[in-house]
Amino acid sequence: MKVRVDEDLCVGCGLCVNTCPEIFEMKDDKVIAKVNVVPAAGEENAKQAKDECPVEAIIIS
Numbered sequence: 001m002k003v004r005v006d007e008d009l010c011v012g013c014g015l016c017v018n019t020c021p022e023i024f025e026m027k028d029d030k031v032i033a034k035v036n037v038v039p040a041a042g043e044e045n046a047k048q049a050k051d052e053c054p055v056e057a058i059i060i061s
Contacts, residue, residue, distance in 0.1 A: 016049035
């Protein structure tokens, strides 16, 4: 599965970084995805981060 963060929506709360640090990181005042393709071992955490994002800025496909 692929993941990305919509930087226009992201408010930089960092919840996804806490939930899934292997995929997300803070850059300046926004969050970015460190990888485009999520490793199988990180899929559940990435989905949890998406579900918990308060502004729905995480896109998984």
